[in-house]
Amino acid sequence: MNKQELFENIKRKQSFLCVGLDTDIKKIPGHLLKEEDPIFAFNKAIIDATAPYCIAYKPNLAFYESMGVKGWIAFEKTVEYIKKNYPDQFIIADAKRGDIGNTSAMYARTFFEELDIDSLTVAPYMGEDSVTPFLSYEGKWVILLALTSNKGSHDFQLTEDKEGERLFEKVLRKSQEWANDQNMMYVVGATQGRMFEDIRRIVPNHFLLVPGIGAQGGSLEEVCRYGMTPECGLIVNSSRAIIYADKSENFAQAAKDEAGKVQKQMAEQLKAARIV
């Protein structure tokens, strides 16, 4: 999916919500455990319930890999299900990969050839040759970690060099030598508030993947105030607050209600910015 198609989907659905499929066998409703593949059964119900309100899904690989082969199968089935039934959804494999060049090339093959997923989160800290193997796939996206939502983002990302440039700023600046706003996005946590202003000075047109609303307490309103562009430029993720809104047999309806609520707030933001 290219940038223009993504923007068209955002306008049509009046939403820039990404539902995070962080599916934990210990958190899903008990009645699903008798299903042959409980993780996939849960994801399928969540996807069917939330698809009208979102434009992207982000399965986080940690939740699947923690279950070994069974988890990997559930992940593949989930990706296939979205592609077959909701082909307008942008799929993000949240795997935070990146390694020496020939190893990154194998990760790229896994996610972009074998699974044919739209995008992958990538860690930038091994530098250019660890990122460029992901960039040779037409129509695929690298989503590079820039300023993350967690407390530990202060440990490295906010440290300054002698010239006063912070590490996340260096990541944003340097990586533009490798890619552009048609094949790279950046992760910026919703908890980072006014930092979005600094980020937009360096990357005014790139899409940002913004996790951290909902369970982590980030403010959608603040993210939009400081981070939105004329083409929206935001994909805002919420995982736990949507998929575990209710742990009874009513879980899918509760996820639908929660996604619907966030979509309404997003529609208001898009209207206020005169995007829709």
Ligand SMILES: O=C(O)c1cc(=O)[nH]c(=O)n1[C@@H]1O[C@H](COP(=O)(O)O)[C@@H](O)[C@H]1O
């Ligand atoms: O790359 C990510 O998606 C990510 C980056 C970041 O800075 N913070 C962050 O929370 N995430 C991911 O976004 C999701 C957030 O989940 P909730 O806090 O449950 O909405 C998890 O899958 C995290 O791994």
